[in-house]
């Protein structure tokens with residue numbers, strides 16, 4: 001029998017204890033947890049990593065808009081609890097689902113290299129090709145606003161559930177089109193599903209395409225996980241999250257942003273919209289990869305934003 005966590009003073013992988021990785025149970029979450037497991041095994045030469053499925057409130061409640069029941073904490077709270085209780089050593093997240101403000105005891109220990117950050121449109125060859133009044137299913141305020149901005153005739157309806165069930169509703173004719181992250185589709189081996197929308201016209205969600213691993217800020221797991229960190233991706237995600245923090249954005253705020261490296265500098269582009277995409281403010285900046293770059297862009301955007309947008313942000 002391995003010693004219980006509170007008796008373990010340090011990790012020794014020659015012991016019988018296996019590193020435990022907490023994750024949600026959706027097919028995408030399990031695939032992402034598998035990526036992290038494989039990276040840890042390769043980096044440390046471990047025999048195995050245990051994957052522990054934790055059911056979150058967000059997984060249980062499928063029928064109401066996220067806005068009605070609370071923010072991104074729905075997806076993280078149960079995983080946080082398991083981490084803080086010592087039931088798991090680390091938790092795997094889609095970084096775009098992780099709230100901007102995290103408990104002080106928890107740290108983002110690693111972020112895997114970013115995949116394709118774009119959205120893919122499923123159901124038509126292009127946004128322009130959607131029939132007049134087509135029904136678009138999405139539960140993302142950003143996607144809703146971006147699409148309505150370009151196609152005010154679309155009827156946007158709430159669409160939740162995992163990737164497969166969303167695609168199932170499309171196949172069943174409940175909706176005409178939807179948008180999904182290219183990263184998720186590719187991880188689920190759906191390479192042929194949908195057409196990618198260029199970042200230049202459809203800016204993705206902050207942190208889209210990035211898988212992160214959280215550990216206790218002070219525990220021994222942090223250094224073990226840090227070994228698989230992609231520093232370049234981590235910096236980009238940090239910039240995008242710094243922007244969200246400076247905007248006072250929540251998961252209900254229609255906001256898009258992406259940071260990319262240009263040489264040794266960061267290019268950060270962002271846009272804010274109102275709920276129906278009638279108001280819009282966008283901008284970009286380039287400079288050193290420091291939070292101040294994001295903070296300055298946030299201030300600039302909020303200053304130029306019309307009141308209808310500014311009221312959606314708390315910053």
Ligand SMILES: NCc1[nH]cc(CCC(=O)O)c1CC(=O)O
Nearest residue numbers: 094097180181183184208209210
């Ligand atoms: N909010 C759900 C969610 N969180 C992360 C992804 C995709 C994977 C990623 O962005 O890394 C998705 C599904 C989607 O938006 O299509």
